[in-house]
Amino acid sequence: MIRTVDLGKQYGDFWAVRDLNLNVREGEIYGFVGPNGAGKTTTILMTLAILQPSRGGVYLFDDQIRASRADVRRKIGVVSEKQFLYPQMTMWEYLDFFGELYQVENRGERIAELATRVELDDVLDRRLGAFSRGMQQKVGFVRALLHDPDLLILDEPVSGLDPMGIRQVRDLVEEENRKGKTVFISSHLLSEVEKLCHRVGIMNNGRLLAEDRMDSLVRRLTEEVELDLEFSKEEPQAAEAVRGFDFVRGIFMEGKFLTVKMKADQDYRRDVVEALISRGHVPVGTRLRSMSLEEAFITITKENISLLTKADA
Amino acid sequence: MGVLGFHPMWVLAKRELRSAIYGIGIYLTILLSLIISSVILQNYIKSVGRDQLLITASPLAYPLFIATVVCAVYLALSSVTSIAREKDMQTLEALFYGPVDHATYILSKYLKGVLSYIFIVLFLAAYFTVASTVSNLGLSLKFLGVLLLSLFLSSCVITFGIFVSTLAGSVRTSVLLFLGIAGGLIAFQISHGALVRIEEPSLAAALIYLRNTLAIINAGVKWTSPFHYMNQGMEAVSLGSVGKYVLSGALSMIYSAVALFASVLVLKRKGVRRTTGE
Numbered sequence: 367m368i369r370t371v372d373l374g375k376q377y378g379d380f381w382a383v384r385d386l387n388l389n390v391r392e393g394e395i396y397g398f399v400g401p402n403g404a405g406k407t408t409t410i411l412m413t414l415a416i417l418q419p420s421r422g423g424v425y426l427f428d429d430q431i432r433a434s435r436a437d438v439r440r441k442i443g444v445v446s447e448k449q450f451l452y453p454q455m456t457m458w459e460y461l462d463f464f465g466e467l468y469q470v471e472n473r474g475e476r477i478a479e480l481a482t483r484v485e486l487d488d489v490l491d492r493r494l495g496a497f498s499r500g501m502q503q504k505v506g507f508v509r510a511l512l513h514d515p516d517l518l519i520l521d522e523p524v525s526g527l528d529p530m531g532i533r534q535v536r537d538l539v540e541e542e543n544r545k546g547k548t549v550f551i552s553s554h555l556l557s558e559v560e561k562l563c564h565r566v567g568i569m570n571n572g573r574l575l576a577e578d579r580m581d582s583l584v585r586r587l588t589e590e591v592e593l594d595l596e597f598s599k600e601e602p603q604a605a606e607a608v609r610g611f612d613f614v615r616g617i618f619m620e621g622k623f624l625t626v627k628m629k630a631d632q633d634y635r636r637d638v639v640e641a642l643i644s645r646g647h648v649p650v651g652t653r654l655r656s657m658s659l660e661e662a663f664i665t666i667t668k669e670n671i672s673l674l675t676k677a678d679a
Numbered sequence: 680m681g682v683l684g685f686h687p688m689w690v691l692a693k694r695e696l697r698s699a700i701y702g703i704g705i706y707l708t709i710l711l712s713l714i715i716s717s718v719i720l721q722n723y724i725k726s727v728g729r730d731q732l733l734i735t736a737s738p739l740a741y742p743l744f745i746a747t748v749v750c751a752v753y754l755a756l757s758s759v760t761s762i763a764r765e766k767d768m769q770t771l772e773a774l775f776y777g778p779v780d781h782a783t784y785i786l787s788k789y790l791k792g793v794l795s796y797i798f799i800v801l802f803l804a805a806y807f808t809v810a811s812t813v814s815n816l817g818l819s820l821k822f823l824g825v826l827l828l829s830l831f832l833s834s835c836v837i838t839f840g841i842f843v844s845t846l847a848g849s850v851r852t853s854v855l856l857f858l859g860i861a862g863g864l865i866a867f868q869i870s871h872g873a874l875v876r877i878e879e880p881s882l883a884a885a886l887i888y889l890r891n892t893l894a895i896i897n898a899g900v901k902w903t904s905p906f907h908y909m910n911q912g913m914e915a916v917s918l919g920s921v922g923k924y925v926l927s928g929a930l931s932m933i934y935s936a937v938a939l940f941a942s943v944l945v946l947k948r949k950g951v952r953r954t955t956g957e
Contacts (some may be wrong), residue, residue: 416775416951437778444776450769467690467777509773 367392367412367427367517367548374421375408375572382408383572386422390550395543397559397661398552398567406552407447409569410521412551414444426517430606440468443510447522449502453495457486457505460494461512461525480508499526507538517541520551524558536562556660568663584656588630590615593638595624596651604647610636624649630656684783691779691787695761698792703758704796709802712749714804717743724814737808738816740825744913747825750799751833751909754792755840756857761790761846763853771951781946785841785939790791792837796830821916824924828912831931835905838938864904871897909933 368390375383383405390396400406411417426438429470452460458477458654481487484504489497490581503526510518520539524532539562543549553559559566560580567577574582597604604624605617613634615626628634635654642649699705725737744883765771774784804826811818840857847853874890901907908931915923 411952414776416772418947439776439778439780446772446776448769450773452770463690463694464777467774467779469686482710510776520848626814 368396368550368589369425370413370422371408371418371425372422373409373412373424374415375405375412380389380602381414381572384421386572386574388574388577389548390548391565392548393546394564395539395549395551395562397563397566398550398569399556399559399566401554404569405572406569407521408572410519410550410552412438412440413519433609440513441516442519443513443515445503445506445518445520446508447525449506449509451494451497451502454493456491456493457481458490459499460505461508464509470513473512476512477508479541480511483518483538486510486553491660499533500528503527504531504534507535511538511542511592514547516547518547518549520549520553522553522555523551523598524553532558535605556663560660580658588656590627591630592655593626593628593635594653594655595626595638595649599649603645604642607641607645607647611641613637632670684780684786685777687788688700688783688787691774691784692790692794695778696798697788699757699791700798700879704753708750708753709799712746712803713806713950715749716746716828717810718815719745720810720814723770724816728879739818740821740916741913743803743822743825744909744916746803746937747800747829747833747869748836748909750796750803750835751829752861754799754833755836755861756854757795758788758792758837758840759844759847759853759857760850762841763847763850768851771779775899775951781943781951785845785942785946788841789834789838789935789939792841793830793834796833796837800826800830821919824916825913828916828928829922831928831935832905832909832912835908835931835938838935838942839905842938842942842945845949846943848949864900865906867893867896867900868904868906868910883906902934905934 368388370386370388373383373386373388374381386405386409388398389410398406398409400436412419413426415424427441453457455463462473462475465477470476477490478487481490484507486501486504486508488508489501490541494502497505503523507523519541523539524535527535536558539549539551549562551559551563563580565577565579566583568575568583595604600622601624602619605619608614608626609617611628611634613629615644617627618625618627626638628638635652637647639652720739723738723742762771771784779787807822808818810816811923839861842858843860844853847856871890871893872895874886877886877890908927910946912924912927916925
């Protein structure tokens with residue numbers, strides 16, 4: 367859906383983005399994460415042909431089309447970090463203007479439907495200058511969805527939203543993705559990306575450090591995982607059932623809970639649970655604790671870049 | 680501009696035209712231009728009475744020309760501020776997320792300018808028809824010639840304003856830049872014209888040198904100044920030369936096309952963002 371080939375943007379001697387090879391697949395939610403200044407927004411602006419790349423290219427949809435074509439832009443919906451709305455217009459006038467621009471059929475109905483979805487249907491006749499940051503962000507979402515695009519590009523979409531607003535946006539994104547839309551989200555709110563995205567790309571200093579499925583990325587970075595098991599009563603002998611495995615790195619027992627620290631190279635959960643059941647210790651609950659995206663992000667960007675480089679090699 | 684470029688261009692132009700028509704600026708400009716024309720006309724009528732003239736060639740053409748210059752400058756300023764304001768407020772970026780590209784955007788500004796001018800011309804035509812009836816000064820063919828030609832000439836001034844606005848990043852800078860460049864070009868044109876009219880024997884050596892230098896500069900400047908095309912057009916009308924008249928219209932269109940093309944290139948080069956962000 368989006369493919370960048372050796373994409374680069376240079377300002378003077380500074381490369382904001384360099385040698386970027388992204389691949390966003392059709393139908394997925396792709397998280398594009400990185401600290402401020404990593405080059406995420408620059409990449410998005412080049413994708414939308416708003417900024418001209420200094421090197422390389424961006425290809426959309428059928429791999430040959432660039433976003434500078436008006437008919438291609440009709441297939442894209444964009445929400446940026448700030449909306450920069452026309453303050454003198456009412457919400458209805460603003461959306462009607464964009465609806466006409468995108469040649470949306472039955473745009474009155476479409477505006478009303480989307481405004482209801484983001485709970486702004488009661489302020490349609492209010493001037494945008496009076497809207498809070500969160501409301502403006504939602505108007506941006508409605509504008510992006512108005513023409514029912516195939517691809518949604520969201521740059522820090524939940525910035526400025528309260529927890530309720532974040533939840534609404536998350537639901538909206540998931541719903542649109544279920545309808546078949548491809549979603550490309552740039553964010554530094556890693557917990558949100560983790561909840562939403564199928565795959566992530568991690569950027570730092572203008573470079574793509576990693577691009578993978580969430581679980582694969584974490585597996586590549588993690589040497590150990592912890593499996594928490596809960597029993598219905600205290601079972602001090604349960605630890606003995608798993609002690610003999612060579613993948614076990616440590617065992618902690620506290621009350622009804624057993625924590626098994628294991629190697630992360632494979633999924634050993636079945637082995638542990640079968641061993642426990644065979645000795646008569648039936649767990650009533652299990653939970654695998656692996657690295658969060660935030661931990662993965664810190665590992666990649668700050669501490670362990672070489673690990674990825676080795677794995678790639 | 681893509682295949683579907685005309686629709687967004689029309690939507691953008693329509694929105695701006697509507698806001699101009701509902702605003703007060705356009706009517707104040709029409710009023711100002713009519714006041715200036717009325718003063719010129721009144722002086723003219725007085726001189727006709729004083730000198731007991733019986734026949735005069737196209738007496739309404741010159742006041743109309745002045746009125747169109749005032750209105751065209753207003754439209755150029757309006758283009759200058761509108762593009763710069765959108766850059767300032769960063770609303771431009773949201774348009775470019777959609778089916779709007781650099782050419783569509785620039786052409787929409789031009790279309791709005793031309794349509795606004797046609798709207799203004801309706802008022803001017805109505806005023807001069809009434810003035811002609813009241814003052815008994817007939818509406819000649821030359822008057823209609825100026826009216827038609829003014830559309831081409833105002834196109835030059837509008838595109839000049841659009842081009843200047845693409846160079847600047849804020850409303851203040853673009854207005855100052857426009858006034859600076861336009862003022863400079865007019866001042867140059869006037870000083871060059873004044874020096875040319877003075878006979879060589881009565882000029883000091885330094886002034887002759889200055890006149891020759893200005894003549895060389897003028898050879899280049901005259902192609903870049905929209906006001907030169909206005910002068911040229913007015914000259915064609917006063918001489919009654921059809922050839923010069925057609926040439927003036929054609930050159931104005933070429934000037935407008937070049938200015939629009941340059942505006943698209945500059946906007947592309949400078950980008951629609953004020954800052955590049957991260």
